[in-house]
Amino acid sequence: MRLFVSYLDGREQRPYVRPMALREILVVPDPTLKKVSARVDVVDDAVRALMDDMLETMYAAPGIGLAAIQVGVAKRVIVMDLARAEEPPAPQHFVNPEILWASEETAPYEEGCLSVPEIYDEVERPSQVKIRYQTYHGETVEEDAEGLYAVCIQHEMDHLDGVLFIDHLSRLKREQAVKKVKKQAKAA
Ligand code: GNR
Ligand code: NI
Secondary structure: OOOEEEEOOOOOOOOEEEEOOOOOOOOOOOHHHHOOOEOOOOOOHHHHHHHHHHHHHHHHOOOOEEEHHHHOOOEOEEEEEOOOOOOOOOEEEEEEEEEEEEOOOEEEEEEEEOOEEEEEEEEEEEOEEEEEEEOOOOOEEEEEEEHHHHHHHHHHHHHHOOOOHHHHOOHHHHHHHHHHHHHHHHHO
């Protein structure tokens, strides 16, 4: 993995390196997770540095996706890597993602969330979506997603609106999940 990223800080002529950083992942019932994240104006070096930290944090967890709000930053930024263990890493970056179309057809998937540790349950979501987002380099692209990609991007985009996968479950299951996580936190 790349350990350092370079950027210009606006004061010096010469690029310098900034060590990447692991950030703390917020867990329920942290109220920050309920915030609606703000759109990003420009994909600049600060946004890229945030995405670099988020990927490092996600790989360390480990997880397959991470939204900026999970590290306490209320910006519409997501990172993801859906590569299998035996495949080379395939980091993906999404800034200001939008769903342009969602299929009528839905599919269930057993979801988990780094902000709701050790809780897994089935969520039903559209099985295919068409999305638009800006890349690491600020280019706007459109893509079709299905399978795990569709599940994960919808899970991450929910985070940008303060929605967790347990919000798609019954009130009873959601309350049980939060209770379990609180108990784990106490024991730790
Ligand atoms: O690592 C994660 N795995 C996962 C599994 C099924 C459905 C969604 C996910 S996303 C999750 C990481 C996370 O919490 N992202 O917000
Ligand atoms: Ni999540």
